[in-house]
Amino acid sequence: xxxxxxxxxxxxxxxxAGQQIEPDNRVLAAANFKLPKGATTERVAAYTxxxxxxxxxxxxxxxxxxxxxxxxxxxxxxxxxxxxxxxASFEGxxxxxxxxxxxxxxxxxxxxxHAAVWRAHDRDVIxxxxxxxxxxxxxxxxxxxxxHVIDGIDSVDGGVIDADExxxxxxxxxxxxxxxxxxxxxxxxELVQQCIQESRGSVExxxxxxxxxxASQHVDTGALxxxxxxxxxxQGINWWGTAMNLQSNDPDAWSxxxxxxxxxCDLAALNHMDRELLNQALVLS
Numbered sequence: 001x002x003x004x005x006x007x008x009x010x011x012x013x014x015x016x017a018g019q020q021i022e023p024d025n026r027v028l029a030a031a032n033f034k035l036p037k038g039a040t041t042e043r044v045a046a047y048t049x050x051x052x053x054x055x056x057x058x059x060x061x062x063x064x065x066x067x068x069x070x071x072x073x074x075x076x077x078x079x080x081x082x083x084x085x086x087x088a089s090f091e092g093x094x095x096x097x098x099x100x101x102x103x104x105x106x107x108x109x110x111x112x113x114h115a116a117v118w119r120a121h122d123r124d125v126i127x128x129x130x131x132x133x134x135x136x137x138x139x140x141x142x143x144x145x146x147x148h149v150i151d152g153i154d155s156v157d158g159g160v161i162d163a164d165e166x167x168x169x170x171x172x173x174x175x176x177x178x179x180x181x182x183x184x185x186x187x188x189x190e191l192v193q194q195c196i197q198e199s200r201g202s203v204e205x206x207x208x209x210x211x212x213x214x215a216s217q218h219v220d221t222g223a224l225x226x227x228x229x230x231x232x233x234x235q236g237i238n239w240w241g242t243a244m245n246l247q248s249n250d251p252d253a254w255s256x257x258x259x260x261x262x263x264x265c266d267l268a269a270l271n272h273m274d275r276e277l278l279n280q281a282l283v284l285s
Contacts, residue, residue: 003277007053047112048161055118055125057278058103061265067101067123072150074181077143081182090135091256093142098264102126102149104142106257107281117145118159124149133254134247136222140179147175173234180227184219188227191217195228203232207242222247258282 001013071077084099085092094104107129116127126145130137141162148160151174162172180188194213199205210228214221222243229243261282267275 002273003280006273006277007050044112044161044163047109048116051107051112051116051127051129052118052159054107054278054281055103055105055116055127056120057270057274058105058261058265059120059123059125060274061267061269061278062103063269064266065098065101065103065264068099070100070102070146070149074178074186077146077178078182078185090139090253091251091260093139094257094260097126097142097146098260102146103261103264104128104257105261105281106254108254113161113163115141115145115162116159117148117153118157119153120157124153128253128257130253132244132247133252134222134244135250135253135256136220136247137226137244138253138257139183140223140226143179143182144175147178150178151175176227176230180223180230183223184227187217187219191219191224192228192231195224203237203239206239207246210246220248 071080081093081096082088084096097104101123103125105125105127107127109129110131112129114128114130118125118127126142126149128138128141128145130141144162145160148171151171153159160171177188184191191213194217195206195209198209198213206228210225211221214224225243225246229239232239267278270278
């Protein structure tokens, strides 16, 4: 009750008495929601306030983290990332983003949204919580949020909450294109066309076409599948479920993010209750 009250600005006795919890409207007003049809706005709003609080704790615990300018184009970003991590692994990407001064916070709760980015105190922080913890999908989501950072957050304490994987919003398309180009070396559209040719224009055949094209062109199958899912969403086709089935079973992405966060944060900078709250958020249920 004390932890819930701290997040929502209430005392523990009010929470225990069943007083209605009111999410901080300032947090919600500053966030640019991308909600899918049928989403329960109240549930997403409440969870957003919680996730925002946890994100701010990560910022507080990493105040001494050196900050660098984020590479502003996909070419420069890919070059610097691969220069720091020639293996181009997901862990290397997470460490590179932390090296820019941007904490990456993994959450394991179901629903609400799958990724978010906030700006606070002139710093950015990214939250990832995709249900399937495959590194190729988390790489795409992380780079998508970096795309929002490059595009610019609307206000000093603003953010973007990504919950709708089929959104055709221009800012979402730009962020997805950035992620696809970084992962596929600027060949995203070329590879999509090869997949269409291989499948002879059939959406049903794409599941078998994508691995063939990825193998012949020496790119990651999961990365290509994720970008193709984005392209199909622009045509009103939800292919994300199929794309998820084409991801590789590599190291658990949530665990990778959690381990790097614990390594890079100074948890002693937080008070006792906030430290417990962050620790609780970093434990799989």
